[in-house]
Amino acid sequence: MKLTFGSDQSDIEKIRDFAKWPLEIGEGKLGGINDGETVIDIPDDILINDPHDPIGSLIDFFPGDEVEYLSSDSICQYKFVHDKFDANLYSPDVLNGLKVSGLPNHKLVLKIDVLVMLLRNIDQKNGLCNGTRLQVISLGKRIIEARIISETNIGNRTFIPRMSLTPSEKKIPFKFRRSQSPLAVCFAITINKSQGQSLSKVGLFLKHPVFSHGQLYVALSRVQSIDGLKLLILDNDGRVTNKTSNVVYKEVFGNL
Structure with a gap:
């Protein structure tokens, strides 16, 4: 509802398709039902894959005249x-x-x-x-x-x-x-500080994986469309990867 508010009718269907993905992450359904910490794959079209200058590639995702x-x-x-x-x-x-x-x-x-x-x-x-x-x-x-x-x-x-x-x-x-x-x-803010915000572009740098319930969902749901999202994920050796952790504890939803 937040993403589609004020959008053109032609864009609403695309936005709804995108919204399903972070919802599946937030509910622990991506890559199979999980309860706790699991590793998930991130789609290639929103990944930073440059092995030589990944930080520079992430910065270049935000163009504009200075x-x-x-x-x-x-x-x-x-x-x-x-x-x-x-x-x-x-x-x-x-x-x-x-x-x-x-x-x-x-x-x-x-x-x-x-x-x-x-x-x-x-x-x-x-x-x-x-x-x-x-x-x-x-x-x-x-x-x-x-x-x-x-x-x-x-x-x-x-x-x-x-x-x-x-x-x-x-x-x-x-x-x-x-x-x-x-x-x-503000070159960067933490995921927790980003709660409540709705942004046109989000570059998520995961030098280390998330560690608390719902953290990845919060980060991915700040952006208004998939075109405004890029992820840079590093493994334990500092190399670019397409896998990261998602933490969802089902007991949190027990009394909702």
Whole structure:
């Protein structure tokens, strides 16, 4: 029901066929009925099979034009920690190269649909808090439109502007100001953190197999169609494989 909502009638049948596969995994029916941990085969058409650069092939599954955002950095002249501090020693290039916890980097490279994390509390009432994850919808010259995909207000659209930010890191012997969108790219999230999300594309990297009930089902059911799903699975020797573990304990369904 979640996958077909808002879809064209021509796509609904294809979506329903795809939905049967993760359901069989979630119910422990794929590859024969099992109760506990079993090994299943993954279809070749959704596998990353490149033995030379599998991570690169997984990244290439997410195409799109990059948009680069550069910050404007400057010294806070009135907040010197040391009286003899010489601001001329710190050129804009030096300030641009500083990477401080809780502060966006000087260079922020984004694509449409990429996942990002908010680094500041902007609007707590509407779910825009430090740590909130969002998915980029559009990229303007001075503002970024994104959809909330975690915590409260999931699905709401919002606009993230450039902000003037000052780090609180005490190890730096001076104060400086960075004007940048308070975002960091979320290169990956855990399967458990992905619960409740519905995404257009999912790249699942199984360096190690799942280990808890229903974990594989949760990962595979985040995507809206089979065209938006790719799996990279490695065996114990680090080689690409088409087999992975599925964990389903039937006693969980006993009292439903």
